[in-house]
Amino acid sequence: MGAVEAAKLGAVAVVIRSLALPQDDFPHTGSMYYEKEIAKIPAGALSTNAANELSEELKKGKVTFLLEMDCRDYPDVQSYNVMCEIKGSESPDEIITIGGHLDSWDTGEGAHDDGAGVVHCLEALRIMKELNIKPKHTIRVVFFMNEENGNKGGIGYASWTKEKGEKQIAAVESDRGGFSPRGFECDGSEAQLQLIQQFSKLLKPYGLYHFEKGYGGVDIGPLKQQYTGIPLYGFVPDSQRYFDFxxxxxxxxxxxxxxxxxxxxxxxxxxVYLLDRSL
Amino acid sequence: MGAVEAAKLGAVAVVIRSLALPQDDFPHTGSMYYEKEIAKIPAGALSTNAANELSEELKKGKVTFLLEMDCRDYPDVQSYNVMCEIKGSESPDEIITIGGHLDSWDTGEGAHDDGAGVVHCLEALRIMKELNIKPKHTIRVVFFMNEENGNKGGIGYASWTKEKGEKQIAAVESDRGGFSPRGFECDGSEAQLQLIQQFSKLLKPYGLYHFEKGYGGVDIGPLKQQYTGIPLYGFVPDSQRYFDFxxxxxxxxxxxxxxxxxxxxxxxxxxVYLLDRSL
Structure with missing residues (x-):
């Protein structure tokens, strides 16, 4: 909201301190928006080090700030979700969707956000295959496109599967980085939460203790509109270093x-193994 | 035990792959020993990358390995534990000792092992002072010397405090690195464990859930010999990256x-605040 609020006060541009904890030279990008009737002024983020430096200069007196930006919006192009699955051995028509997103902001590689989530889900399927586990329900991995910029992949997938008449029974997302695991959250009913809290005893020896009411994920969110009451689960890794990157x-x-x-x-x-056995 | 076992088989020297997970160029040092009657052969650790390379070369055929080492044992010199404390407001004669160790292996700085532990304990005392908390018992921070090479600081402190007739009622150590906190372990009785499990509810919102039977620490260990039944508590951070460093x-x-x-x-x-209030 920086650009909107600053423009209301007559600013010609706005720069913010990156919303990050480390003191380093990496600016952090992210979503911003404009409002109708309010002047659309340039907006950018400074690294924490640069913001500290600017702050020090401002304390000394008047500062001339040269802002040069060359970012722009290009028109949307066609792109695709990527999917793979293991068919269920008992109820192949009932689908558990697990996923992360393929797209990322252009400043880095998106390794934590959300390369790690993509790897978590692909590996979950590979591990099941490697161990010759036959899931009862179909386990489908979806690498979603366009999470960062409109969630078109998530919205598109939810509409597509509904239109096909598929039965979605649960969804799991990993989009909080590739850090040490802590547990899973559930956005659903008390019963849906209690289902995964039963796993707690089995998983606590591995450091997973957090099975709480919470959030599933952006990509799987639209499934909730298409499938009323579907439980959405979010993987929760340690969160302390996420905003470093x-x-x-x-x-x-x-x-x-x-x-x-x-x-x-x-x-x-x-x-996913335990969820499949429990549903 | 590598040098002893290899010498028994007639080896002239032994090199091991560093006991570490990352693939990098840092050899990890650590304790080793010789046995009487067994030839004392040189022993060293290779980085994981170097060990991989050596392994690849050995697969190709005969390898000439040049081992050049210049490490040596110097005689012990006098050094000191460093202590500071806040006197107890109700029972100043009853002491809760908290600590980490000042010494480290010479390859790095010992930032995780155990600079972080030293900072944890010093900060605990500073935070109590800053918040104007008056502990019931005396909270004494001890930076122990010589943990890595004989534990003379820990042994010396336990003897010294016993000889002075001091009353030690509990001890807490941090010596597992400066990572995201997970909880505390207790080496003592069921009642001593249950005491800290009561804290769990207060601390779980901050990600501390692990309050289990376990280990206190090397430095505070000797207090157990001098004070029968004293509970020893160990701080438990996330362990996954500890052996990277x-x-x-x-x-x-x-x-x-x-x-x-x-x-x-x-x-x-x-x-430490909760422990002080509970004892």
Missing amino acids: HHAPSDVFENVNKRELELGCASMAAF | HHAPSDVFENVNKRELELGCASMAAF
């Missing part, structure tokens, strides 16, 4: 810890 | 995440 040039593969990523994959596989 | 050149300040370190400090402060 979020929407920044530092969100690269090198900053994902291999072991933490693998533990997330194992957690997703175990959770 | 353990006893390696990568255990430096830059690899401690500021926010995670601060959360550890807050956890230690909260735990």
Whole structure:
């Protein structure tokens, strides 16, 4: 809302301090918007170091600030969700969708947001295959497109599966980074929450203790409109370092810890396995 | 035990793959020993990358391995534990000791092992002072010397406080790195464990859920011999990245995440506050 609020006060442009904790040189991008009737002024984010420096200069007196930006909106182009699945052995028509999103902000690689989520879900399916586990229901992995910029992949998938007459019974998303796992949240009813709280005893020895009411994810959100009462589950890794990398040039593969990523994959596989057996 | 076992088989030297998960160029040092009657052969650790390379070369055929080492044991010198405390407002003669260790292996800075533990404990005391909390019992922070190489600081402190006739009622140690907090372990009785499990409800919203039977720490260990039945508590951070840095050149300040370190400090402060109120 920075651009709107600053323009109301007569600003010609707005720069904000990146919404991030580390003191470094990486500006963090993210969503912003304009309002009708309010002047559309340029808006940008500074790295925390740059913001500190600017702040120090401003304390000394008048500052001339040169803002040069070359970002722009291009028209939308056609793109696609990517899907793969293992057919259910007992109820193939009942689908558990698990997913993350393929797209990312252009400053980094989107390694945590949401490369890690994509890997968690793909690995969950691969692990089940490797262990020769035959799920009762169809487990479908969806790599969603366009989460960051309108959620067209999530909306499109929900409409598409509904139009096909498919039966979606649950969905799980990973979109909070590739950090050490802590648990899963549930957006649904008390019964749907209690279902996964039963897993707690099995998973606590592996450090997963958080099974609480909460949020599923942006990509799977539209399934709720199409399938009333469907439970949406969100994977919860440790959150403390997420905003070190979020929407920044530092969100690269090198900053994902291999072991933490693998533990997330194992957690997703175990959770989906238990969910499939319980439904 | 590598040097002993290899010498039994006639080896002239032994190199091991570093006991670490990351694929990098940092060898990890650590404790080793010799046995009487068994030849004392040189022993060293390779980085994981170097070990992989050596392994690949060995697959191709005979390899000449040049081992050059210049490490040595110097005689012990005098050094000191460092202590500070807040006197108890109700029972100043009853002491809760909290601590970490000042010494480290010489390859890195010992930032996680155990600079972080030292900071956790010092900060716990500073936070109590800042918040004008008057503990019932005396809270004493001890920075122990020589944990890595004989635990002389821990042994010396336990003897010294016993000889002075001091009353030690509990001890807490942080020596598992500066990572995101997960909880505390207790080495003592069921009642001593249950005491801290009561804190669980207060601390779970902050991500501390692990209050289990376990280990206190090397430095505070000798207090158990001097004070029968004293409960020893160990701070438990997330463990997944500890062996990325353990006893390696990568255990430096830059690899401690500021926010995670601060959360550890807050956890230690909260735990010691609750412990003081409960005893």
